[in-house]
Amino acid sequence: MSLEIIELSGLATIQDSGRTGWRRFGVPSSGPMDAFAFHAANKLAGNASSCAAIEIGLGDITLRAKRDCVVAVAGVGYGLSIYVWDFPLWSSYYVRAGWTIRLNKLDSGMWVYLAIAGGVQTQPVLDSVSTNLRGRFGGLDGRQLQAGDLLKSGTPSHSLNELAARTLPESARPIYSDNPVVDFIMGPQEKYFTDESIATFMSQEYSVSTTSDRMGYRLEGAALKHRSKAELISEGMTMGAIQVPSNGQPIVMMADSPTTGGYPKIGTVASADLPLLVQCVPNKSKIRFRETTVANAQKKYRELMSGLDRIVEE
């Protein structure tokens, strides 16, 4: 079973749940920007959480099914049509051989995930098929997908009829918004910032710069002031870490961000709220940050991910 890409104007890459075990060598985790939507698409398609799916952002994609298959689509900011019908996201669909699947970009939201029952099959590199664009490995020859690419899928976990027409109810999903309040955990370098700057960060609105990408989201808003130096000796960092360089404009590390960095980190976005942040649209969304504790953030993420068990048959 396979999908052929007919048209593509966006950034489409193959991603699995991410590359682990190689960060000490400087290899970013990659993987999905919106982990919740990625896992939802996989689960709707009956796939293991380690299966690969297609991540699409910034533009449209049209694919054609070469054989009958089941696809599931989850994410924000896209309209879905299959053959001649429009369908909602967060559901799985039976697609007949020859039918087209079209995802067109809407105004709100950024990233959408298309999973195929059986998962996208390609050669793992460093134990993962996630695409690392900068290092040019993983995915399909280490590059973004393009028209003409043929994506093979594995064996579905159940019959196609059993896997089709499943949906994840809205109540089980994150509350995506153009004006999200995003929880973060303070530190480790909060002492590098003036008290006023900490207060500013938690009270002012920030927007996402158009120069943002899968490596990092640059925020624009009230500048944060460092007490003295704006550099530290490099140390490990993770997706969601909020670095603040000397210009005072925070940068949130994303899936392809380097494994280490040398700017002070005012905090790190809670895992449960990363999906809200990554789906923010440059020059449109207004973000507010709210402090939380590690324990509360962990609880929130466990609760969010347990929502994936609430898939219903239509």
Next chain:
Amino acid sequence: MKPRIVSLGDSAVLVQLGDDIDLTVNQCVHTLANLIKTSAINGIIETVPAYATLLVHYDLFTLSFTQINRILREKLAQIRESESRKPRLVEVPVMYGGELGPDLETVASHLGLRIEDVIRIHSEKIYTVYMMGFTPGYPYMGKLDDALVMPRLETPRTRVPAGTVAIAGSQTGIYSIESPGGWNLIGWTPLKLFDPNSDSPFLFAPGDEVKFVEDES
């Protein structure tokens, strides 16, 4: 300083063993990383050694902050200088100067040294891979002799070829893939630092020792 364990978000903790670039502190970081690796603790995903810190990524479905904190306290107590590792020594042939080391002359004149002195001082010492980062396979090595301490370039280059040997501050590094770069480029090695499809994808590992050897061919 006394080791500190602080949170970096809800699924990583940073173990701070010092706050500057110091070989003894860095050795402790690698020892701690090895202790954690050999213990194969359920819920610890991976660690990232840096100059004076070890970042520990953990699974929040398996471990709470209290639990990871307790585990790391136990491991910290097991670090003993007597148990210091026997690092691997990697020899790196370098062609200094020329097209692939375009800053060698500027470096020499800035430091008031002859070109051959820069080469001699750079290749004399055995360095330690303090950490890896920036790009896959990029080694941050130190410390350079004080005579070779250079500021970073004012305007970073947009494209530096893989294998380019560079210096900045008290550190030396080798570009592992073609990437932008702001360090002073003094030479080039034919060795491949990163080959994702190889059985051993990385030339270096954190904690390795490195000796540059001038290749005059």
